[in-house]
Amino acid sequence: MARHRVGALAALIASAALALSGCAGGETAGAKEASGGSGKMQIALISKGYQHQFWQAVRKGAEQKAEELGVDITFEGPAAEVEIDKQLQMLKTAIDKKPAAIGFAALDPEACIPTYEEAKAKGVPIIEFDTPCNSDYASSLAASDNYAAAALAAQHMADLIGGEGDIAVVGHSQITTTGIDRRDGFVETIKSDYPDVNIVDIQYGEGDHLESADIAKTMIAAHPDLKGIFATNEGSAIGVVNGVKELGMKPGDITIVGFDSGAAQIEAIKSGLMAGAITQDPIGMGAQVVQSAYDVATGKTVDDFTDTGSYWYDSTNIDDPKIAALLYQ
Missing domain, CATH: 3.40.50.2300 (Response regulator)
Incomplete structure (x- = not known):
């Protein structure tokens, strides 16, 4: 895989x-x-x-x-x-x-x-x-290894939503290798290993906070039963979190899995708005x-x-010295 x-x-x-x-x-x-x-x-x-x-x-x-x-x-x-x-x-x-x-x-x-x-x-x-x-x-x-990193994100997403339900992807690029491999690693892992999880939409916000926020809000409006969103880079993840905030959603209303780090994602994970993310080094x-x-x-x-x-981090290990050393503000 x-x-x-x-x-x-x-x-x-x-x-x-x-x-x-x-x-x-x-x-x-x-x-x-x-x-x-x-x-x-x-x-x-x-x-x-x-x-x-x-x-x-x-x-x-x-x-x-x-x-x-x-x-x-x-x-x-x-x-x-x-x-x-x-x-x-x-x-x-x-x-x-x-x-x-x-x-x-x-x-x-x-x-x-x-x-x-x-x-x-x-x-x-x-x-x-x-x-x-x-x-x-x-x-x-x-x-x-962006394909493997995104596959790890897919595993955690599927586990977090109980192995079934609708999810979506907010990507950052359709042309760069990172964008393609993160999308494909996530999508192909879900399709091959989690048949009861359905990817209902994939859109691209170019890593822009505002555009990614608008995409997330559109996805949630179009799919009322949406359980989760995977965002493929820092800008995409921050945008999705901002979009969820703008809709007045609370921690636990939707499962957000991000990629990379930064102060905004770290805070979102600590507050519960984001379930977790993949950090690189x-x-x-x-x-x-x-x-x-x-x-x-x-x-x-x-x-x-x-x-x-690349490594998974969430509220349970975010303060672990080995993970903390890989996170940036």
């Missing part, structure tokens, strides 16, 4: 000998020349956005690992996770400055392919995190992408894929 699909990803380490000569992109103003900076190895990281605290947690892990390794990193991303062109321009700018390596989390797995070819032509290694591009150029991917993900970038730049072999982990 638990399986992982990361697109076309091959263990290709490209031009590692050139990697130490580069520089990295600035957080919002573009890349800086290595010769004018600290003299340290430069690694540029480009995330899917700044909209959610998840990415700030990834950044924290990346910065901690960079300090440990003695390298300089920059971390940038578009304001929202729908700004594909802006993200690709950030990638192009970073490539032009030739850092030692680039860490990239693709918003669109197809749109990034031509830009990856530019990186290949210029000998700039790419390490991926969270979401891959459908290119065979990248050396490695650091990410959660964003700090560990950030640390891994920097480590892999460093290894590639220094000529070491890296694994094709590193599963950075």
Whole structure:
């Protein structure tokens, strides 16, 4: 049941000998020349956005690992996770400055392919995190096994609603690997293992709080017997919780299962509005992408894929030190 699909990803380490000569992109103003900076190895990281605290947690892990390794990193991303062109321009700018390596989390797995070819032509290694591009150029991917994580969410959802009833899904993307794998891992697990649970609707709010709230309210109005909603990322989950609040629903009226962390989800779980969620290890993900970038730049072999982990948390274990260490505010 638990399986992982990361697109076309091959263990290709490209031009590692050139990697130490580069520089990295600035957080919002573009890349800086290595010769004018600290003299340290430069690694540029480009995330899917700044909209959610998840990415700030990834950044924290990346910065901690960079300090440990003695390298300089920059971390940038578009304001929202729908700004594909802006993200690709950030990638192009970073490539032009030739850092030692680039860490990239693709918003669109197809749109990034031509830009990856530019990186290949210029000998700039790419390490991926969270979401891959459908290119065979990248050396490695650091990410959660999103299919398996969503399957775990499905198991908990089914148990929480007593193994029967109508549920729905508020997804965050139909095109990114994370969005597809989380949807499919949840849906396929429900269909294969819980025949008395019926998924009545799947809609996408692009991780936007307001749009996801409106979708949740529409779903609840259209399906009066709806027992549960699975939300596939931080923004989706916060939106669903907000929608339920706006309808005046109380804890226990509907079972909400989320994904990721953040202050709003943590509070919703503690208050009982949300039953639980899947947390990743964003700090560990950030640390891994920097480590892999460093290894590639220094000529070491890296694994094709590193599963950075995913875990269920709810009111019963949210304060457990092992889980608390994976949660971010």
